[in-house]
Amino acid sequence: MTTASKSSQEDFLVFALSPCSVLDDAIRKAKAKTQAIAGDQTYLSHPPHLTLYVSAFDSREKVIERCAQLAAKWTPPKLAITGWQYFSGDVLTGNQTLVCEIDDECKTTLRNYQRELIEEISGQRCVLASSNRYRPHFGNLSQVRQQAVERVGFPFVDCDWIPHLTIASIDSNQWSEVWNALRTEPPLGDFFCTKLTLFELQDGNPRAYCEWNLVG
Secondary structure: OEEOOOOOOOOEEEEEEEEOHHHHHHHHHHHHHHHHHHOOOEOOOOOOOEEEEEEEEOOOHHHHHHHHHHHHHOOOOEEEEEEEEEEOOOOOOOOEEEEEEEOHHHHHHHHHHHHHHHHHHHHHEOHHHHHHOOHHHHHHOOHHHHHHHHHHOOOOOHHHOOOOEEEEEEOHHHHHHHHHHHOOOOOOEEEEEEEEEEEEEEOOEEEEEEEEEOOO
16 A cells, blocks of 8 residues: 555545556546647546545545555456547536446446445445535435435446546537547547545545555
């Protein structure tokens, strides 16, 4: 495990799988091309990662301990990337969110990882703060997603969660230009996630705090 230095306490943590260097590089290139076309966009500056869970915690010690235990037994999950996918009218941003599409078999494995993680740590969350993060979006969230927020503090779980790696959530008036430039250039093939990464949210941006290599 490696731990970054921390300048201030942040309540919200992002639990994610980080891709291997080859896929990381491909995603960063797509982000750079998007930046050149459309300028700054939501999520564009975020490092490549596959979000498993987001919640607020009063204490990190137990969370870190349980993440370390999970990472010790997890093998690096395969990511078979089949092309691009996009979430039209993203329920959290309202924009067009461009992501790498992962095949169904790999999604099943990733959902199992998410389920294990949530079972281990969701009980440690700060319930009110975690739920309040998503309450402003309840008008756009299905009843299933609202119930997930109340139950575990995160709206996208189980079969309703679509594992993905995000390029950016792009403003609608710039979407066509970005899509036309990138649509024929998705990363394709079999890759792996090689780390479990814990980010802290600082002004809405994820900053790496801890990471564990997956070698099991």
